[in-house]
Amino acid sequence: MMSKNGFSRCGELYIGRLRKEGRYSTAHVYQNALLSFTKFCGGYSVSFRQVTRERLRRYEQHLYECGLKPNTISTYMRMLRSVYNHGVEAGSAPYVPYLFRDVYTGVDVRQKRALPMSELHKLLYDDPQSERLRRTQSIATLMFQFCGMSFADLAHLEKSALDSGVLRYNRIKTKTPISVEVLDSAKEMLDQLRNRQESRPNCPDYLFGILRGDKKRKDERAYREYQSALRKFNYCLKGLAKALHLKSPVTSYTLRHSWATTAKYRGVPIEMISESPVSYTHLTLPTSDLV
Numbered sequence: 001m002m003s004k005n006g007f008s009r010c011g012e013l014y015i016g017r018l019r020k021e022g023r024y025s026t027a028h029v030y031q032n033a034l035l036s037f038t039k040f041c042g043g044y045s046v047s048f049r050q051v052t053r054e055r056l057r058r059y060e061q062h063l064y065e066c067g068l069k070p071n072t073i074s075t076y077m078r079m080l081r082s083v084y085n086h087g088v089e090a091g092s093a094p095y096v097p098y099l100f101r102d103v104y105t106g107v108d109v110r111q112k113r114a115l116p117m118s119e120l121h122k123l124l125y126d127d128p129q130s131e132r133l134r135r136t137q138s139i140a141t142l143m144f145q146f147c148g149m150s151f152a153d154l155a156h157l158e159k160s161a162l163d164s165g166v167l168r169y170n171r172i173k174t175k176t177p178i179s180v181e182v183l184d185s186a187k188e189m190l191d192q193l194r195n196r197q198e199s200r201p202n203c204p205d206y207l208f209g210i211l212r213g214d215k216k217r218k219d220e221r222a223y224r225e226y227q228s229a230l231r232k233f234n235y236c237l238k239g240l241a242k243a244l245h246l247k248s249p250v251t252s253y254t255l256r257h258s259w260a261t262t263a264k265y266r267g268v269p270i271e272m273i274s275e276s277p278v279s280y281t282h283l284t285l286p287t288s289d290l291v
Helices: 006-020 024-041 053-065 070-089 117-125 131-145 151-156 184-193 220-243 252-265
Strands: 166-170 177-181
Touching (some): 006 024, 006 070, 024 070, 024 220, 053 070, 117 131, 131 151, 131 184, 131 220, 131 252, 151 220
Antiparallel strands (some): 166 177
């Protein structure tokens, strides 16, 4: 028999399982999707009977009207679909064919916009006349010079990753092993941002001072600290773009897409840009001639 809050309860149980596995980022996305849909349904909980094709269509339209981008809407819908599928598997919900057929669950690659070359050069090299923004600029430049490294990977790099001028690490998102040479042009910025504090017992010894390194790796507080650091970085990036009079919006993702576009323009093989399943990706890309 289906309970009045069956859908919400199923979602909460799955989110709890993700947290126990240390998958805090995924749990956070599921939580946002569930809270958003619950609020749209006008209550504190949602039953499986309330999850209908018509309601999902109206919810999708509501998200568009709220200004959410197609990929964000797709993520929410895929999270809701996953909760529904877990309910079906558990026998808590009836199987309804094509329940999510009328809503968008794909990926819009057109949203991944790289900066024009002139604006990219300004972002990385023009002086923003602010110490705080110079630090943000240094982080952004390292992300670009380290082959479009994600902010998550940069923030979580440990001192042991750097050996003889080469960074070796596993990507946070995919666990893929990566190897990147540290160019001479990056060494000064790396030294400026280097974390010089002593490591704490059973805690990561981070290469940079972006995260404090006072929490265990699987601690949910460490995930919350990273989310706060990411929000702060994106806020400062926005300020940097404004100070340098850029017209294009800039986020941490912009740097990765800009590097990929630049690498493709320079003839770097697509499989290297898109992080192929080879053992190591080793690539250096000079940035001094980005004019």
